[in-house]
Ligand code: PGA
């Protein structure tokens with residue numbers, strides 16, 4: 047049974063230069079795990095609370111000294127010297143210690159960093175790679191790799207709001223990660239050239255490494271993605287399909303959707319018609335947050351009408367929160383979970399979220415945040431937990447590449463194939 051000897055933490059900076067938390071867990075046997083946690087920008091309202099210092103004179107209030115202090119202070123004081131039968135026992139102790147429903151006392155950033163640092167230390171103690179250790183804890187025997195879903199074009203909160211919708215991603219259908227990334231590179235280069243020609247846009251990148259030209263509307267963004275696949279010598283719909291993160295919570299006001307950058311707004315029903323129109327015109331395998339996080343009434347309509355054509359993937363809607371996933375399963379609001387451990391704050395609660403989704407027959411896509419670090423634990427988690435997809439941004443920017451490169455290393459080590467999603471058309 048692992049015994050925690052020492053917990054410590056450090057305030058570090060994420061890919062946007064904002065503070066975040068890195069924690070280290072040392073076990074009595076000498077094994078050590080260090081983990082850095084990410085931070086979102088297009089956050090859902092139901093997410094657990096990232097504790098920030100709020101001192102406007104330092105990092106505009108975004109400092110994480112308090113969260114770091116909680117690891118070294120009360121969390122260390124309560125857990126050091128204690129043994130934990132498993133991850134669930136450790137995470138249960140963290141949740142009780144925090145005592146709030148939204149992790150606002152100690153901070154979800156502090157709690158997740160400790161939860162994952164413990165997981166990494168346990169993997170080291172077991173002498174196995176993190177993905178094996180996580181699979182073991184989840185009662186799984188991994189045999190496949192998640193399919194890369196790669197950010198091509200960015201908008202919304204990741205690109206200064208030049209476009210309402212947040213991401214257009216490409217999903218190569220090749221059987222190996224290696225080939226998927228090579229396809230993504232070629233498409234990305236074609237997209238950079240195509241947008242330079244049509245929009246005069248230099249290949250400057252947004253928060254997740256995607257290109258962010260001034261598209262007139264979402265259809266132009268999708269047209270350009272299909273054109274890039276084609277220009278790179280691949281067949282759209284066969285060699286690579288699209289995924290869209292609409293992130294609709296962030297342009298919805300009072301139940302209406304301001305989808306058109308030129309103005310005007312749509313009702314929820316009109317938004318559904320628009321999304322279905324995209325499915326008719328483009329090879330889209332999944333639509334994430336096509337509706338707002340509080341539009342529970344319209345989600346089931348979208349899910350029903352898109353059934354068999356594209357996954358209806360919930361990010362802000364579900365917030366990796368078991369209670370919200372249960373509600374969504376009950377009313378048929380979605381059929382896929384975007385899994386972001388820092389939305390809920392401990393590994394065990396994220397595992398419960400995943401298990402609920404899998405039990406409902408849903409797909410899962412494991413996702414990074416827009417504010418990331420050089421840490422690569424997410425790739426291990428996606429493999430260990432059998433994610434159908436992995437979403438970590440583009441194939442540029444090293445905080446993104448840390449995860450893709452880790453996935454390449456796991457592929458080289460295991461030789462496992464990429465999962466069979468999406469089904470060939
Ligand atoms: P975020 O964006 O990390 O800024 O929340 C990622 C997403 O919406 O999927």
Ligand code: ZN
Pocket residue numbers: 291293334335361362
């Ligand atoms: Zn999202």
